[in-house]
Amino acid sequence: MPFLELQNLQKTYPDGTRAVRGIDLRVDKGEFIVLLGPSGCGKTTTLRMIAGLEDPTGGQITLDNQNVTHLPPSQRDVGFVFQFYALYPHMTVQKNIAFPLENIGTSPSEIEAAIDRVARALSIETLLDQYPRQLSGGDQQRVSLARAMVRTPDIYLMDEPLGTLDAEHRLELRAFIRRQQLSLSITAIYVTHDQEEAMSLADRIVVMDGGKIRQIGSPSEIYTHPADLFVANFVGSPGMNLLSGQIVQNGDNLTFTRPDTDIHIPIRANTAPAQVVFGMRPEFIRPANRGIPGKVILSEYLGSHGYVHVDTPIGELVMRSTDRFATGEKIHLHLNETHIRLFDPDTETALT
Amino acid sequence: MRVKDGVLKYGFVGPALVFLIAFNIFPLFYNIYLSFTDAELSGGVTQLIGGRNYGVIFDDTRYGTALRTTGLFVVLAVATELILGFALALALQKPFWGKPAITTILLVPMMLSPAVMGLYWNFILNGHYGVVNQALSVFGLFQPQWLTDPDLKLFSILMIDIWMWTPFMMLIALAGLNAIPNHLYEAAAIDRASRWTVFRRITLPLCSPLLFLAVLLRTTDALKQFDLVMAVTGPNDRATQTLSALLYQVMFRGYKIGLGSSYSIVILLIVIALATIFIRYIAGIQAKQGRETA
Numbered sequence: 001m002p003f004l005e006l007q008n009l010q011k012t013y014p015d016g017t018r019a020v021r022g023i024d025l026r027v028d029k030g031e032f033i034v035l036l037g038p039s040g041c042g043k044t045t046t047l048r049m050i051a052g053l054e055d056p057t058g059g060q061i062t063l064d065n066q067n068v069t070h071l072p073p074s075q076r077d078v079g080f081v082f083q084f085y086a087l088y089p090h091m092t093v094q095k096n097i098a099f100p101l102e103n104i105g106t107s108p109s110e111i112e113a114a115i116d117r118v119a120r121a122l123s124i125e126t127l128l129d130q131y132p133r134q135l136s137g138g139d140q141q142r143v144s145l146a147r148a149m150v151r152t153p154d155i156y157l158m159d160e161p162l163g164t165l166d167a168e169h170r171l172e173l174r175a176f177i178r179r180q181q182l183s184l185s186i187t188a189i190y191v192t193h194d195q196e197e198a199m200s201l202a203d204r205i206v207v208m209d210g211g212k213i214r215q216i217g218s219p220s221e222i223y224t225h226p227a228d229l230f231v232a233n234f235v236g237s238p239g240m241n242l243l244s245g246q247i248v249q250n251g252d253n254l255t256f257t258r259p260d261t262d263i264h265i266p267i268r269a270n271t272a273p274a275q276v277v278f279g280m281r282p283e284f285i286r287p288a289n290r291g292i293p294g295k296v297i298l299s300e301y302l303g304s305h306g307y308v309h310v311d312t313p314i315g316e317l318v319m320r321s322t323d324r325f326a327t328g329e330k331i332h333l334h335l336n337e338t339h340i341r342l343f344d345p346d347t348e349t350a351l352t
Numbered sequence: 353m354r355v356k357d358g359v360l361k362y363g364f365v366g367p368a369l370v371f372l373i374a375f376n377i378f379p380l381f382y383n384i385y386l387s388f389t390d391a392e393l394s395g396g397v398t399q400l401i402g403g404r405n406y407g408v409i410f411d412d413t414r415y416g417t418a419l420r421t422t423g424l425f426v427v428l429a430v431a432t433e434l435i436l437g438f439a440l441a442l443a444l445q446k447p448f449w450g451k452p453a454i455t456t457i458l459l460v461p462m463m464l465s466p467a468v469m470g471l472y473w474n475f476i477l478n479g480h481y482g483v484v485n486q487a488l489s490v491f492g493l494f495q496p497q498w499l500t501d502p503d504l505k506l507f508s509i510l511m512i513d514i515w516m517w518t519p520f521m522m523l524i525a526l527a528g529l530n531a532i533p534n535h536l537y538e539a540a541a542i543d544r545a546s547r548w549t550v551f552r553r554i555t556l557p558l559c560s561p562l563l564f565l566a567v568l569l570r571t572t573d574a575l576k577q578f579d580l581v582m583a584v585t586g587p588n589d590r591a592t593q594t595l596s597a598l599l600y601q602v603m604f605r606g607y608k609i610g611l612g613s614s615y616s617i618v619i620l621l622i623v624i625a626l627a628t629i630f631i632r633y634i635a636g637i638q639a640k641q642g643r644e645t646a
Binding site for chain 1: 367535536538539540541542543544545546549553557597630
């Protein structure tokens with residue numbers, strides 16, 4: 001029995017917007033799940049339905065063997081971290097953190113001990129007497145995390161908690177959340193549109209688009225074996241190189257090619273001649289003495305590495321490279337054939 | 353031709369400044385001057401008599417009575433209006449069918465002239481032919497003499513004032529309630545706060561600065577209560593004589609301009625004192641919440 005189960009969960013707003021169109025998800029205790037998708041994909045609505053902040057218009061939510069589908073938040077044991085902190089502006093940091101404990105009748109001495117514990121964990125001991133308005137965004141989000149963690153709820157729900165922070169605070173808090181997760185093995189659902197955040201935090205990533213789940217899998221599964229073209233393109237920065245063309249019989253071998261070119265890429269996968277979309281991650285392409293000829297049209301330098309956009313007879317390819325190339329430079333590309341991914345152009349789903 | 357910024361500045365502010373000086377600043381200081389004279393409307397030579405008028409005020413039993421009447425009126429009127437107005441605002445906080453129409457109807461009393469309202473209520477509360485007593489007679493109930501019974505007169509004026517100004521409190525309270533971001537209620541729901549806790553620890557404290565502002569405005573206004581008294585009982589009824597009514601009686605019925613001026617100065621000082629206390633208090637709350645001070 002999974003700890004949290006969503007069955008055909010749906011949300012249609014009164015204006016007819018179908019934010020969530022039937023979601024099935026099973027989460028085990030201690031799992032850290034990240035809902036990843038572009039804005040408007042329904043990930044936040046899904047999270048808010050799990051919290052009880054939105055009432056589902058269809059489907060069922062089961063949490064810890066209890067059907068909580070239409071229960072108010074107060075009758076589920078959830079902690080929620082809001083994107084914009086949602087701290088009580090008229091209460092000090094201390095009072096903010098104490099609030100959830102006071103509501104369940106915790107004794108003052110226990111409250112004090114609990115505040116002490118989370119404040120230390122989040123390094124906000126010195127801020128306890130301040131008001132939220134006096135704190136930086138990063139510190140406000142720490143307080144918000146503290147407020148959610150001071151009680152030990154069944155499940156933590158986090159709605160883009162790092163979305164509004166600057167890069168430095170984001171990395172720091174991300175590491176903190178990951179450490180907490182590893183040491184306390186909390187069950188958490190975390191919403192983000194930032195794939196790097198999703199990769200670094202998640203046990204499993206749920207990629208969503210258009211109110212539906214596109215793929216559920218570990219970060220490496222999602223990255224190396226995207227289930228469809230959307231995931232292939234959305235995950236990874238830049239996304240996977242995708243070229244539409246066909247697989248043809250070339251002597252004994254199958255090769256991928258495109259019209260108006262005599263370039264053939266050998267395909268080892270067990271497949272048949274067909275129209276396909278050919279996919280390859282930028283890191284599996286490298287410069288070589290021989291191979292596909294091309295001309296550098298754009299070179300992005302990112303410090304430790306860079307991305308080189310190359311115009312070739314089979315289309316534009318992006319290559320990850322530690323070498324630097326000048327715009328206009330003529331080079332040859334080698335494609336690592338073991339990392340070819342093929343997709344059906346009609347269903348957009350993966351073939352290999 | 354280019355006009356210099358400095359000249360332009362005074363060009364814009366000038367007219368308003370002239371009006372302010374002519375109709376506010378000058379009368380204020382002239383009033384202070386008059387309060388130290390024995391000026392009378394009936395003529396005669398005006399002489400400076402020092403603080404004697406203020407001595408007269410504090411010896412006058414009418415003054416003490418008017419002060420008590422005004423104080424009672426202010427406290428009862430403002431407190432009732434606050435409670436009723438806030439309750440109505442809470443009821444109107446969530447959308448429901450017919451809310452816009454109900455809100456509009458509730459605001460009507462506030463939009464009418466107090467003098468007209470006084471006359472209107474004179475008819476409604478009239479002991480013989482008023483609607484209220486006619487309704488009571490249908491059910492065979494006791495018919496109070498709302499406007500002539502000395503024990504009831506002030507109560508009647510109070511009722512009219514509450515009827516008129518509760519919508520004002522409601523309006524400001526609604527603004528306060530609407531300014532509370534919804535995510536705080538969501539956070540409180542996640543934090544398992546009961547409805548009462550949400551009201552006591554979220555809604556009320558976050559709404560209170562605006563409520564205090566409404567109380568300040570209503571208090572300073574109620575302290576000057578005059579038009580309803582004038583319309584319902586006239587200015588010289590001991591049961592309902594507020595400070596402003598007494599001032600009117602002294603100044604425009606007794607023609608004692610000097611004495612009347614000193615009355616007005618006393619009222620002004622009371623209003624300023626109360627306003628200062630309130631404003632300090634509101635600023636204190638806002639500073640505590642880390643907001644910009646208004």
